[in-house]
Amino acid sequence: MPERIYNFSPGPATLPREVLAQASEDIINYNNTGMGLVELSHRSGEFMAIAEETEALLRELLNIPANYKVLFLQGGASTQFAMIPMNLLGAGKKATYLNTGTWAKKAIKEANIIAEADVAYSSEADSFNHVPDQADYSVAPESEYLYFVSNNTIYGTQFKQFPQSEKMLVCDMSSDILSREIDIKPFGLIFAGAQKNMGPAGATVVIIRDDLLDRTPDSVPTMFRYKTHADKGSMFNTPPCFAIYTIGLVLKWLKKIGGVAEIEKINREKAALLYKAIDKTDFFKGHARENSRSMMNITFNLPSPELESRLVTDALDAGFSGLKGHRSIGGLRASIYNAFPRQGVVDLIDFMEEFAKKNG
Amino acid sequence: MPERIYNFSPGPATLPREVLAQASEDIINYNNTGMGLVELSHRSGEFMAIAEETEALLRELLNIPANYKVLFLQGGASTQFAMIPMNLLGAGKKATYLNTGTWAKKAIKEANIIAEADVAYSSEADSFNHVPDQADYSVAPESEYLYFVSNNTIYGTQFKQFPQSEKMLVCDMSSDILSREIDIKPFGLIFAGAQKNMGPAGATVVIIRDDLLDRTPDSVPTMFRYKTHADKGSMFNTPPCFAIYTIGLVLKWLKKIGGVAEIEKINREKAALLYKAIDKTDFFKGHARENSRSMMNITFNLPSPELESRLVTDALDAGFSGLKGHRSIGGLRASIYNAFPRQGVVDLIDFMEEFAKKNG
Numbered sequence: 001m002p003e004r005i006y007n008f009s010p011g012p013a014t015l016p017r018e019v020l021a022q023a024s025e026d027i028i029n030y031n032n033t034g035m036g037l038v039e040l041s042h043r044s045g046e047f048m049a050i051a052e053e054t055e056a057l058l059r060e061l062l063n064i065p066a067n068y069k070v071l072f073l074q075g076g077a078s079t080q081f082a083m084i085p086m087n088l089l090g091a092g093k094k095a096t097y098l099n100t101g102t103w104a105k106k107a108i109k110e111a112n113i114i115a116e117a118d119v120a121y122s123s124e125a126d127s128f129n130h131v132p133d134q135a136d137y138s139v140a141p142e143s144e145y146l147y148f149v150s151n152n153t154i155y156g157t158q159f160k161q162f163p164q165s166e167k168m169l170v171c172d173m174s175s176d177i178l179s180r181e182i183d184i185k186p187f188g189l190i191f192a193g194a195q196k197n198m199g200p201a202g203a204t205v206v207i208i209r210d211d212l213l214d215r216t217p218d219s220v221p222t223m224f225r226y227k228t229h230a231d232k233g234s235m236f237n238t239p240p241c242f243a244i245y246t247i248g249l250v251l252k253w254l255k256k257i258g259g260v261a262e263i264e265k266i267n268r269e270k271a272a273l274l275y276k277a278i279d280k281t282d283f284f285k286g287h288a289r290e291n292s293r294s295m296m297n298i299t300f301n302l303p304s305p306e307l308e309s310r311l312v313t314d315a316l317d318a319g320f321s322g323l324k325g326h327r328s329i330g331g332l333r334a335s336i337y338n339a340f341p342r343q344g345v346v347d348l349i350d351f352m353e354e355f356a357k358k359n360g
Numbered sequence: 361m362p363e364r365i366y367n368f369s370p371g372p373a374t375l376p377r378e379v380l381a382q383a384s385e386d387i388i389n390y391n392n393t394g395m396g397l398v399e400l401s402h403r404s405g406e407f408m409a410i411a412e413e414t415e416a417l418l419r420e421l422l423n424i425p426a427n428y429k430v431l432f433l434q435g436g437a438s439t440q441f442a443m444i445p446m447n448l449l450g451a452g453k454k455a456t457y458l459n460t461g462t463w464a465k466k467a468i469k470e471a472n473i474i475a476e477a478d479v480a481y482s483s484e485a486d487s488f489n490h491v492p493d494q495a496d497y498s499v500a501p502e503s504e505y506l507y508f509v510s511n512n513t514i515y516g517t518q519f520k521q522f523p524q525s526e527k528m529l530v531c532d533m534s535s536d537i538l539s540r541e542i543d544i545k546p547f548g549l550i551f552a553g554a555q556k557n558m559g560p561a562g563a564t565v566v567i568i569r570d571d572l573l574d575r576t577p578d579s580v581p582t583m584f585r586y587k588t589h590a591d592k593g594s595m596f597n598t599p600p601c602f603a604i605y606t607i608g609l610v611l612k613w614l615k616k617i618g619g620v621a622e623i624e625k626i627n628r629e630k631a632a633l634l635y636k637a638i639d640k641t642d643f644f645k646g647h648a649r650e651n652s653r654s655m656m657n658i659t660f661n662l663p664s665p666e667l668e669s670r671l672v673t674d675a676l677d678a679g680f681s682g683l684k685g686h687r688s689i690g691g692l693r694a695s696i697y698n699a700f701p702r703q704g705v706v707d708l709i710d711f712m713e714e715f716a717k718k719n720g
Contacts, residue, residue: 005394009401012601020396024384034365034679036380038560038606041369041682074434074562075583078597082581110581195598200398202434202562202600221442221470223435224584237438238555240562241372242602246398319394322401 002319006344009322010153010297010335011175011196019249019339026245037245042238050241051234054248061251061260062177064184064207069230071206072244077103077174080191080204081110084170087226088144088188089115090217096120096143096167101128101152102328103172111147118143127329128155130292139165145188151176153196154326156299156333157292162186168209176296177205178254179338180264188212194243196296197337199250203243254338263338270336270345271295277349283356287331301331308332311355318351320344362679366704369682370513370657370695371535371556379609379699386605397605402598410601411594414608421611421620422537424544424567429590431566432604437463437534440551440564441470444530447586448504448548449475450577456480456503456527461488461512462688463532471507478503487689488515490652499525505548511536513556514686516659516693517652522546528569536656537565538614539698540624548572554603556656557697559610563603614698623698630696630705631655637709643716647691661691668692671715678711680704 007014023037030037033046040047055070064070073079084107089095093115097108099122111117121137123130131152139146146165151158153175163169168188177192184190189208195201206226213227222228228236254263275293278284278300287299302308308331312324325331336345367374383397390397393406400407415430424430433439444467449455453475457468459482471477481497483490491512499506506525511518513535523529528548537552544550549568555561566586573587582588588596614623635653638644638660647659662668668691672684685691696705 002394003389007395007399009395009399009404012399012401012598014399015396020388020399024387027384027387028380029363033681034362035367035369035681036375039367039369039372039374039380041372042561044369074436074600075439076434076597079435079583082583086581106582110583113579113581193598200602201402201598202602219473221446221473222466223439223442223470237436238372238553238561240434240600240603242560242562243600321393321395 005319005321006341006347007321008334008336008340008348010326010333011193011337012201013196013335013337014339015199015246015250016253016339019246019253022249023246038242040241042235042241047241050245050248051239054244054251057248057251057255058205061254062182062184062207067210068184069208069210069213069226071208071226071229072234072239072247073204073206073229074202074240076201076204077172077191077193078106080172080206081107082114083224083226084147084189084191085111085114086220086224087216088170088212091115094118094140094143095170096139096146098132098137098146098148098163099124100131100149100157101155103152103154103174104147104149107147107149107172127287128152128157129287130289131157131159134161134164139167143167145170147171151294151296153297153335154328155288156286156294156297157288158294158296160291175337176294178260178263179267179296181260194247196335197339199247200243202240203247205247250339266342267295267336267338270340270342271298273345273349274298274334274336277352281356281360283360284352287329296335296337298334298336299325299329299331305330307359310359311352314355315348315351320348320351365679365681366701366707367681368694368696368700368708370686370693371553371697372561373556373695373697374699375559375606375610376613376699379606379613382609383606398602400601402595402601407601410605410608411599414604414611417608417611417615418565421614422542422544422567427570428544429568429570429573429586431568431586431589432594432599432607433564433566433589434562434600436561436564437532437551437553438466440532440566441467442474443584443586444507444549444551445471445474446580446584447576448530448572450575451475454478454500454503455530456499456506458492458497458506458508458523459484460491460509460517461515463512463514463534464507464509467507467509467532487647488512488517489647490649491517491519494521494524499527503527505530507531511654511656513657513695514688515648516646516654516657517648518654518656520651535697536654538620538623539627539656541620554607556695557699559607560603562600563607565607610699626702627655627696627698630700630702631658633705633709634658634694634696637712641716641720643720644712647689656695656697658694658696659685659689659691665690667719670719671712674715675708675711680708680711
C-alpha cells in the first residue's frame, strides 16, 4: 500500500495532509506546553484559545451575522433531528419537511415524536434521485419552519438554490457546509456533523439565530437546550476537544487556500470533470437527475451489479478507496468533499475510462 | 518548558506517553492503509475491528457479565443525567439520589425535570467533605434505583464501599472507573466520561443491564434511547471514532501493566504517599474526611489563599501543572488518575515539603 491513497469515503472522510501532520505533532506535545493536545484541560488558556479561534474562523469563512450563535455539540446530526423540534416546536406545533432522502426521513420521524411534521414533498418514489423545485411544494401557513437537507449524501443530490419561504429555514448541511458560498440570513438554524467537510467525527456545528434560544419548553433537559450551550460558549460541559481542535486546523487550511469562494470553484470543477466522464459513455449512468446533481457525492451505476463490484475491487487495488455506493441504492459513489484533491478526480477518471474500455 | 511535565489536570487529564506516541503515528497513516485514523469510515473493516477490540478489552478488564451491554456514546456524563431518568423512570416514577457534590446535584436536577428524585442524603452543609455511610440514609421503597457518584472529582471524596441496597445501583463512575476492582452485578447502569481514566474527551461509556433496555417510554427520541445504541453496537450513527480508538489504546496499556488489580495497588500507594505528606504537617490540611478520601483527586488547603496561589504558581514553574482547586472550594487539588506516574507524586511531595519549609 502506498503511503497515501485516494479516499472517497462519504464520511468520516479524507482530510488535508497538512492538518493530519499538525495533529500528529500536537497530540504529543501541544505548542511546547509539555502536555499533549488531548491532555489539556478544556478550561486551560491553551484550549480556550483553540475553541475561540475555531469559532472565529467559522464565522469569518461563512460570514455568519452577529445575531447568530455558533455551537460545537456532540451526538451527530441524528441528535439534532430531535433537538430541533424539542427546542423550536414542542407539542401541538408543526413544521414543514422536504423528504429528499434517508436523513430527511430520520429527521421527520423525530419531529413526529415531539410535534408534527408536515411533509410537503417526497422524492422517495423516484429513489430520491432529485430534490424539489420551488413550485413543487407549498409550506403550511402554521408551520414554524421549513426543514430541508441541502445535500443528500447517499443519493448524490443537492439543492442548487435553497428553498424560498416566508418561514425561516432549518437545514441539515452535514455534507456540504463550507463547500459553497451561502447567505445565512434566511436560516433560523443550520447544523452539520463535522466528519465530511470540517474534520473528524465527534462534533456537530449548530448555527442558530439568537432569538430562537428562548423558545424551549421547560420540560426539555438541560443538555438538550440550545441556550445551555449558547450561554456557556459550548463549554457547559467538557466539549469534544480533539474534534474542535481539528476543525480549527481544517478551517485554517481552507482560509489559506482562499476561503469558501475559492473552494467552491474547485468543487465545481472537480464535480464537472467527473460528471462529464460519466455522461461521455453509456457504460456509466448518473443516479441523480441533472438539475439535482451534487458537487460532493457523485453517484452512478454500471451496466450490472457484477461490473459495479468489479470496479470497486479493481479501484481499491489501484489506490482508490471508498467507492462502493450506499446499500440502499447500490452502484458507485465518489465523495469528493473540500479536502479531496483534484488530482484524485483526474486519476479516477483515467481509471474509469480504462475500466469501461476493458469491460464495456 | 521540558518536553513533558507532570499534569495534575482533573480531566481531560494525562494519558500514557506510549498511547500518545501510537496515536501520533496512526493519525497520519493507520496500520499502513494509506489513510489516517480519523479518515477511516466508521463502517470500514479497520474501524469496526478497533471498536470491537475496545469493547472486548473493557469487558475483560472490568469483568463485565454477558447480560450487560457496553455502549460508547457522546454528550458526556451531563447527557447521562437526563438519559437515565428518560429511559429508566418516566413521569410519575421515583429514584433515590445521594447528593455528594456538584455532579450529583446536576443529576438530581435532571431527574426532577423528568420524574422525581428522592434525595436521601446530602453532605452539602459540610462542603461535600464526605460521602455517607450505609446507616446514614434509607432508600424509598418505591424507588426504581439508587443513584450515586462513586468519586467526587471536585471535593476529593470517594465511596470506599459501594452502597448496599435491594434496589439496583446506578452510578456515575466518570472519575474512578478502571481505578479499582468492582463487582458489576449490583448495578443496573454505570456510566463514565472517558476524559479522566480512559482517554480523551468526546466519548462516554455506558454499561447497562440488558433487561433495562425495554423500559423506555415511546415519547423518548431515538438518539436518547439506550436500546437504539445497544441494538447497533454503538454504530447507530457515526460514533466518536478518535475517542473510541484512544480508549482502546489506554485499555491495552492497562492490560499490559497488569489490569485493574495491579493499577489499584499503584493507585492506593500513590494516594497514600500524598495523604501522608499532607498529614505530616499542619501546613497542609486535607479537605475530605479521612474515611471518604479519594484515591483519584487529593484536595487540600494551605494556611491562606495567598499561599495557595503561590504554591500553584511556583509548582507550575517547577513543572507541575493543574494543581489549582475547583473554584467552588478553592485550595489545591492533585488529580492522580491511572495514567499519572508514581514518580510525579514523589516529586510533588518533595516540592510541597520544600515549599512548606520556606513558607511555613
